[in-house]
Amino acid sequence: MAQTDAELLDTPLAGRPTLILRSPDFHSITEVVAEPVEGRTTIGWWLFFIPSFALLALLGVAVSWLFWEGIGVWGLNIPVGWAWDITNFVFWVGIGHAGTLISAILFLFRQKWRTSINRAAEAMTIFAVMCAMTFPGIHVGRVWVIYWVFPIPNQMSTWPNFRSPLLWDVFAVSVYGTVSVLFWYVGLIPDLAMMRDRAKTRVRKIAYGLFALGWRGSVRQWNHYESAYLVLAALATPLVLSVHSVVSMDFAVSLLPGWHTTVFPPYFVAGAIFSGFAMVVTLMVICRKAFGLEHIITLRHFDYMAKIMLVTGSMVGYAYATEFFTAWYSGNPYEMFTFRNRALGPYAWAYWIMVTCNVVSPQIFWFRKARTSIPILFVSSIVINIGMWFERFVIIVTSLHRDFLPSAWGYFTPTIWDVSCLLGSFGLFFTMFCLFVRFLPMVATSEVKTVLPQANPHASGGAH
Amino acid sequence: MAPLFPQLPKGPYYGILAEFATVPDLFHACERVRDAGFTRWDAHTPFPVHGLEAAMGLRRSPLPWIVLVTGLTGAGLGFLLQVWVHTSAYPLVISGKPYFSWPAFIPVTFELGVLFAAFGAVLGMLGLNRLPMLYHPLFRSKLFEGVTDDAFFISIESWDPRFDPASTRTLLESIGARSVELVES
Numbered sequence: 001m002a003q004t005d006a007e008l009l010d011t012p013l014a015g016r017p018t019l020i021l022r023s024p025d026f027h028s029i030t031e032v033v034a035e036p037v038e039g040r041t042t043i044g045w046w047l048f049f050i051p052s053f054a055l056l057a058l059l060g061v062a063v064s065w066l067f068w069e070g071i072g073v074w075g076l077n078i079p080v081g082w083a084w085d086i087t088n089f090v091f092w093v094g095i096g097h098a099g100t101l102i103s104a105i106l107f108l109f110r111q112k113w114r115t116s117i118n119r120a121a122e123a124m125t126i127f128a129v130m131c132a133m134t135f136p137g138i139h140v141g142r143v144w145v146i147y148w149v150f151p152i153p154n155q156m157s158t159w160p161n162f163r164s165p166l167l168w169d170v171f172a173v174s175v176y177g178t179v180s181v182l183f184w185y186v187g188l189i190p191d192l193a194m195m196r197d198r199a200k201t202r203v204r205k206i207a208y209g210l211f212a213l214g215w216r217g218s219v220r221q222w223n224h225y226e227s228a229y230l231v232l233a234a235l236a237t238p239l240v241l242s243v244h245s246v247v248s249m250d251f252a253v254s255l256l257p258g259w260h261t262t263v264f265p266p267y268f269v270a271g272a273i274f275s276g277f278a279m280v281v282t283l284m285v286i287c288r289k290a291f292g293l294e295h296i297i298t299l300r301h302f303d304y305m306a307k308i309m310l311v312t313g314s315m316v317g318y319a320y321a322t323e324f325f326t327a328w329y330s331g332n333p334y335e336m337f338t339f340r341n342r343a344l345g346p347y348a349w350a351y352w353i354m355v356t357c358n359v360v361s362p363q364i365f366w367f368r369k370a371r372t373s374i375p376i377l378f379v380s381s382i383v384i385n386i387g388m389w390f391e392r393f394v395i396i397v398t399s400l401h402r403d404f405l406p407s408a409w410g411y412f413t414p415t416i417w418d419v420s421c422l423l424g425s426f427g428l429f430f431t432m433f434c435l436f437v438r439f440l441p442m443v444a445t446s447e448v449k450t451v452l453p454q455a456n457p458h459a460s461g462g463a464h
Numbered sequence: 465m466a467p468l469f470p471q472l473p474k475g476p477y478y479g480i481l482a483e484f485a486t487v488p489d490l491f492h493a494c495e496r497v498r499d500a501g502f503t504r505w506d507a508h509t510p511f512p513v514h515g516l517e518a519a520m521g522l523r524r525s526p527l528p529w530i531v532l533v534t535g536l537t538g539a540g541l542g543f544l545l546q547v548w549v550h551t552s553a554y555p556l557v558i559s560g561k562p563y564f565s566w567p568a569f570i571p572v573t574f575e576l577g578v579l580f581a582a583f584g585a586v587l588g589m590l591g592l593n594r595l596p597m598l599y600h601p602l603f604r605s606k607l608f609e610g611v612t613d614d615a616f617f618i619s620i621e622s623w624d625p626r627f628d629p630a631s632t633r634t635l636l637e638s639i640g641a642r643s644v645e646l647v648e649s
Contacts, residue, residue, distance in 0.1 A: 026510060026614035151545060159554040162546040163561060163568040171575040179582045186586055190511070194612035213596035217611045218619075219494075219507040221593045223517045227525035228589035232582060235535075239578045246571055446612075449511040457491035457513055 019113050019451050021295035026449050029296070033191075033443045034198055036291045044290055045438060052430035059424020062417050063138055071141050073417045079403040080412040082396050085139035086250075088422055090392040091275070092132035092429075093173060093247055094268070095385075096180070097240055098276020099125025103183060104236035107229075113304055115447035116297045119191075120287060121280050122184040123442070127432040128279070129177040131425040136169070138421075165249040172246040179239055183232045186225070189215050190446040244268045251395065257338040258399030261326060267319035274312035274358070275388035277305050281381035283433065285374055287442060296443055299372045306371035309384065313362030316391070320355065338399060346411055347398045354394050357387020478601035478649040479505075479621040480632055481608065482641035487513055490616040493639040494519040497618060500635060504624035508608075508617040530588035531581050538580020543573040601649050619647070 024032075066073055076083035099121040106114040140146055149170045151160055160167050192208050193215035199205040215221065245265035252264040281302065288297040327339040343351050361383050364370045371377070397412050436442065449455055484490040487509075494507050498521045507520060546569040550556075555563050590596070602608050602619060611617060618641070620632055629646065636644050 030510075030613045151549065157554065159549040161556070161558060162549060162572055163558055163565055165571075168571040168575075171572045175575040175579045178579060182582050182586050186589070190612060194510070197609040197612045209598060213590065214598045214600060215595065215612075216600060216602060217508045217510060219509065219513075219516050219520055220522065221595075222509070222512040223522050224525045224527055224589045224592040226512050227527040228585045231528055231531050231585045235531075235578050235581050235585070239575075242571070242574060249571075446511040450514075455487055455511060455513065457487045457515055457519075 019116065019298070019300065020448065021298055024295065024452070025454070026452070029443075029445050029448055029452075030194060030198075032292060032296070033441045033445050033448075034195065036437060037195065037439060037441055038198070038200075041438065042290075045434065048286075048430065049434040052427050052434055055423050055427025056431045057427070058420050059134075059427055062420035062424050063134075065417060066138060066421075067143055071139070073415060074421075075413050075415045075418055077410070077412075079408050079410045080397055080400045082139075082400065083412050084393075084414055084418040084422060085135045087389065087392040087396050088425055089132050089135035089139075090247055090268075090396075091389045092128045092135070092425065093176075094244065094272035094275045094388065094392075095279045096125040096128035096132065096176070096276060097244060097269070097272035098280050099123070099128070100176075100180065100183075100236050100240040101273050101276065102280070103187070104233040104240065107233040108237060111304075112451045113301055115444060115451055116293075116301055117280060117284060117443075118447065119184075119187060119444040120283060120437075120442045121276075122180065122187065123433065123436045123440075124276075124279060124283060125180050126177070126184060127429050127436075128276075129173065129180060130432065131429050133173060133177065134425060134428070135421075136173075165246065165253045168246045169250055172243045176239060176243045179232070179236055183236055186228060186232060187444055187447075188440065189213060189225075190217065191441045191444060193217065194445060195441065241269055244272045251399075256399055257327075257332070257334040258342065258395065261323060263319055263322050263326070267316065267322075270312045270315040270319065271358075271388060271391060274309060274316055274362075275385055277309050277312070278381040278384035278388070281305055281309075281377050282385070285378045285381070287437060291437070291442070293443065296448060302374070302377055303368070303371045306365040306377060309362050309380075310365040313358055313365075313384070317355075317359035320359065334404065338402065341402055342394065342398045345398065345402070347394065347401070350390050350394050351398070354387050354390040357383050358391060361387070473623045475622050475649055477622055478647045479619055479624075479627070480629070480636065480644060481602065481605055481647050482618045482620075482636040482644045483607060483610075484616045484618065484640060485642045487616065489640045490618070491516060491519050493618055493636070493641065496639045497620070497635075500626065502620055502624050502626055504621040504627075506619050508602075508611045508619065510610075510612050510614060510616075525592065527585065527588050527592060531584045534584025534588070535577045535581030539573050539577030541580075542576030543569055546572060601647050605645060605647055607643065607645065622649075 020029075074083065074085065076085070099118075102114050102121040103118045103125075107118075137143070137146055148154075148158075149160060149167065160170075162168075189212060192212035196205060196208040196212045199208055245268065248264035248268035251259035252261060254260060284297050284301075288294050324339050324343075327335040330336075342348075361380055364376065364380065369376075370380075401410055401412060403409060482493075484493055490507060490509070491513070494516060497505055498519065507516060509516070543566075547564060547566075550565070550569075551563045557563075561568065607615065608617065618636065620627060620636075622629075626632075633644050
């Protein structure tokens with residue numbers, strides 16, 4: 001009863017949904033997932049890795065020059081005191097959110113289709129948070145005193161200001177990064193044990209064996225393990241919502257027109273999930289093709305992800321409209337000016353790129369043909385992430401570049417070092433992702449196996 | 465209180481290991497072993513099987529209580545740190561707020577609560593599972609390497625009061641085991 005992608009999509013979901021194609025047995029799932037880790041390094045992998053690593057080297061150069069020369073190598077200056085650095089920060093934190101949504105929120109909602117993509121999406125979260133943390137780290141003028149953001153007893157007897165959203169942000173993002181790593185690692189333990197048990201060489205046996213911690217797949221262990229997984233999902237769910245809410249408060253708690261709005265927390269969270277799913281789609285389109293996982297990551301998975309992008313994209317569009325309505329309804333001349341300027345002023349080009357990419361482009365996902373067309377999904381996912389990067393740029397730069405007094409107006413233009421840092425952060429992200437798919441199983445086999453029909457203990461025993 | 469580094473009891477062999485072909489076979493066998501009154505035994509699967517804990521007669525994991533305690537500890541410590549910093553260690557008036565401006569302390573309190581709870585969940589899970597335990601007698605079995613792939617096992621430890629090498633083997637074979645072997649300790 002081998003099904004094709006097209007037949008699968010026409011099968012209504014009833015009882016145990018068919019999420020995995022070609023009716024594989026447990027062993028073939030193990031084989032197909034272990035193959036990219038155990039086989040020889042392919043040419044294709046190097047073709048992705050070398051450019052990524054080159055971009056990572058560019059980040060090294062750009063950051064070294066920044067530290068040596070100072071923040072002046074970037075294009076930001078008063079009135080635009082935050083520019084690409086914080087744009088990139090918010091962009092990368094947002095990317096991470098889809099990973100946690102897939103691994104935690106969809107787990108709580110018992111969405112079994114998450115099992116095919118959760119491992120890679122969680123890895124994406126961790127690497128995105130690494131990129132995100134880079135930017136606040138390097139954007140402070142004196143990077144050697146960055147430890148002042150942490151509450152560490154020091155010879156000056158000073159302490160950070162816990163009333164500031166910027167400090168909340170330090171806590172939110174670092175806790176998010178830590179909990180994401182914990183969640184990911186707990187999910188990896190059974191698969192690391194799988195790699196240990198399959199290892200042909202002593203080095204692999206020891207390396208995977210150490211990290212597998214001696215996992216024996218016993219039901220007594222699974223009992224505590226599943227409890228831990230559920231608890232971590234329940235913790236990660238409010239955490240992920242809090243992280244981008246706190247990020248949005250970096251802006252919303254200030255008194256700047258364009259930033260000072262109560263819609264920011266939900267608007268930022270929706271945008272984060274939107275961009276994160278786009279990044280998951282980009283990565284999964286490449287990975288399923290490269291590693292022959294088309295029957296595990298199926299068109300049905302893409303169909304679901306496209307629906308989420310349609311919903312969150314429309315929510316973001318609604319938030320854009322709300323901002324304009326609120327500015328008009330407030331009657332505040334500064335608010336009204338800021339938003340008129342945003343759509344019609346010097347940065348109107350950026351605003352309309354944002355609207356086109358984020359609000360108009362996902363509307364194509366009303367059509368199932370688009371939701372299940374790999375080329376359309378791939379292009380849309382990249383377009384959406386371009387749009388979401390511009391959203392943060394628009395929020396930050398257009399709100400700042402027109403100060404209250406016209407004498408203090410300015411226009412931000414990036415320098416080559418701004419561009420290098422942004423491109424370099426993509427290098428960091430893709431280098432990490434390449435290493436991940438080479439050394440760790442990129443699909444959670446112990447979860448995918450549970451959605452196969454033969455994993456049901458009552459399959460032949462009649463009613464439960 | 466269990467010892468921090470648990471030692472397995474001494475004996476010539478660890479126990480008996482039986483392999484089952486399918487999930488339903490294992491499920492029914494677990495019910496039979498449970499009903500036979502064994503206590504020191506376990507089932508092993510490549511993935512969590514829904515309802516198998518009940519078939520084995522296991523209780524719910526106490527882990528959520530550990531997480532509750534560590535989470536509240538983290539949140540409490542986080543809140544006290546902020547109160548102490550802003551009322552005692554380094555009191556500063558910032559935007560006219562009172563020193564004890566508790567609503568502003570909520571985000572960090574929440575984050576630290578989640579951080580401690582997550583560590584409680586992971587370390588608590590490892591502690592309850594007696595992990596890391598890099599060596600275990602079951603790893604002597606070549607067949608057992610399939611436990612993370614597609615094989616399903618029941619292991620009965622030799623220090624179970626009802627254990628007897630011959631009759632336990634017969635029991636496991638009678639309830640559908642595909643193969644049965646003794647595992648040395």
